[in-house]
Amino acid sequence: MKPPFQEALGIIQQLKQHGYDAYFVGGAVRDLLLGRPIGDVDIATSALPEDVMAIFPKTIDVGSKHGTVVVVHKGKAYEVTTFRTDGDYEDYRRPESVTFVRSLEEDLKRRDFTMNAIAMDEYGTIIDPFGGREAIRRRIIRTVGEAEKRFREDALRMMRAVRFVSQLGFALAPDTEQAIVQNAPLLAHISVERMTMEMEKLLGGPFAARALPLLAETGLNAYLPGLAGKEKQLRLAAAYRWPWLAAREERWALLCHALGVQESRPFLRAWKLPNKVVDEAGAILTALADIPRPEAWTNEQLFSAGLERALSVETVRAAFTGAPPGPWHEKLRRRFASLPIKTKGELAVNGKDVIEWVGKPAGPWVKEALDAIWRAVVNGEVENEKERIYAWLMERNRTREKNC
Numbered sequence: 558m559k560p561p562f563q564e565a566l567g568i569i570q571q572l573k574q575h576g577y578d579a580y581f582v583g584g585a586v587r588d589l590l591l592g593r594p595i596g597d598v599d600i601a602t603s604a605l606p607e608d609v610m611a612i613f614p615k616t617i618d619v620g621s622k623h624g625t626v627v628v629v630h631k632g633k634a635y636e637v638t639t640f641r642t643d644g645d646y647e648d649y650r651r652p653e654s655v656t657f658v659r660s661l662e663e664d665l666k667r668r669d670f671t672m673n674a675i676a677m678d679e680y681g682t683i684i685d686p687f688g689g690r691e692a693i694r695r696r697i698i699r700t701v702g703e704a705e706k707r708f709r710e711d712a713l714r715m716m717r718a719v720r721f722v723s724q725l726g727f728a729l730a731p732d733t734e735q736a737i738v739q740n741a742p743l744l745a746h747i748s749v750e751r752m753t754m755e756m757e758k759l760l761g762g763p764f765a766a767r768a769l770p771l772l773a774e775t776g777l778n779a780y781l782p783g784l785a786g787k788e789k790q791l792r793l794a795a796a797y798r799w800p801w802l803a804a805r806e807e808r809w810a811l812l813c814h815a816l817g818v819q820e821s822r823p824f825l826r827a828w829k830l831p832n833k834v835v836d837e838a839g840a841i842l843t844a845l846a847d848i849p850r851p852e853a854w855t856n857e858q859l860f861s862a863g864l865e866r867a868l869s870v871e872t873v874r875a876a877f878t879g880a881p882p883g884p885w886h887e888k889l890r891r892r893f894a895s896l897p898i899k900t901k902g903e904l905a906v907n908g909k910d911v912i913e914w915v916g917k918p919a920g921p922w923v924k925e926a927l928d929a930i931w932r933a934v935v936n937g938e939v940e941n942e943k944e945r946i947y948a949w950l951m952e953r954n955r956t957r958e959k960n961c
């Protein structure tokens with residue numbers, strides 16, 4: 558058994574020793590069969606949450622009402638969920654209440670896609686009542702049972718379907734796609750936070766270029782923040798090299814670029830992204846607008862951006878021009894390495910020095926003078942050395958007085 562399962566095996570064995578049924582389920586089993594890196598290992602069991610909490614010494618009640626208890630086993634946390642069907646869904650979100658059921662099969666039946674409705678027992682035997690392996694073999698995303706029903710239960714599953722297209726390169730089964738087209742408006746009931754989580758996985762998938770146009774084909778885009786009416790742009794996004802991007806900020810920046818978003822800030826805020834991401838994606842886009850070609854970076858721009866952002870800017874540019882970023886990254890690294898200072902903190906003088914030299918009370922002029930100094934240092938007009946900077950500044954002030 559592969560290590561992530563091996564490490565969790567003890568949980569299943571203990572549940573069985575207490576007379577309960579227990580299996581590995583969900584994404585980890587799917588990824589094992591796909592030969593992909595295995596993520597979180599989840600367990601489904603006939604034991605009720607209170608039974609699970611009684612059996613294991615270290616548990617966290619993360620949602621026992623819904624059947625889920627986290628068991629900490631050998632230092633790792635695992636979600637152990639009681640076999641259940643989701644009660645009545647009234648609002649197209651996950652249900653308020655669930656009904657615990659007796660059999661594994663009933664539990665698998667309520668899951669979203671056949672590839673996600675496969676279980677594995679403690680000996681590695683696969684239990685696959687809905688043809689999940691066949692779907693994986695044929696590279697198809699198909700709902701378990703009636704698609705419409707599955708999407709009415711949780712409308713986010715429609716986004717999940719497209720996100721899996723991006724991560725796996727699979728195709729949607731025709732009836733599954735049809736049901737998404739018909740039920741897309743249900744996405745309006747889903748919180749932005751949940752949509753954003755799926756969108757981030759979508760943008761980061763190796764087949765994002767396939768998934769983005771699919772948002773337009775299915776009409777899901779109409780219910781996603783800032784994507785309504787962007788069908789044409791989403792189709793054109795297929796030409797971009799999404800897999801070249803290395804960070805979420807780069808992905809959101811490229812999405813803004815692809816959509817022709819004029820103001821990135823309100824767009825990214827609508828997705829409720831953290832300020833850090835909004836700011837960094839915005840800074841990348843500003844730099845892209847200011848620096849029309851990779852060879853156009855000035856020393857000042859490179860210094861202001863910092864190496865990491867400069868590399869990001871060229872990565873994003875590469876993703877839409879299609880010219881590999883490697884050579885430009887190499888050049889920018891070399892140029893950055895040869896800058897006399899890498900941060901303003903490395904400047905040999907500070908505001909106090911400048912005030913003392915000039916003999917005027919502190920004011921906005923100090924920042925202006927310091928800005929002029931770092932620019933001169935970065936451009937090689939003056940050495941980063943106190944006396945040299947002093948001489949340079951005095952000379953500058955003399956010329957300025959003359960010109961006044």
Ligand SMILES: Nc1ccn([C@@H]2O[C@H](COP(=O)(O)OP(=O)(O)OP(=O)(O)O)[C@@H](O)[C@H]2O)c(=O)n1
Pocket residue numbers: 582583584585596597599667668669670673674711713714717
């Ligand atoms: N809206 C949802 C979310 C999850 N599931 C079920 O719960 C499992 C675990 O959910 P989650 O971890 O969210 O997704 P994964 O399929 O494991 O995908 P990932 O690898 O991204 O975690 C899924 O495989 C699926 O069986 C579902 O039926 N409907």
Ligand SMILES: [Mg+2]
Pocket residue numbers: 583584585596597
């Ligand atoms: Mg998972």
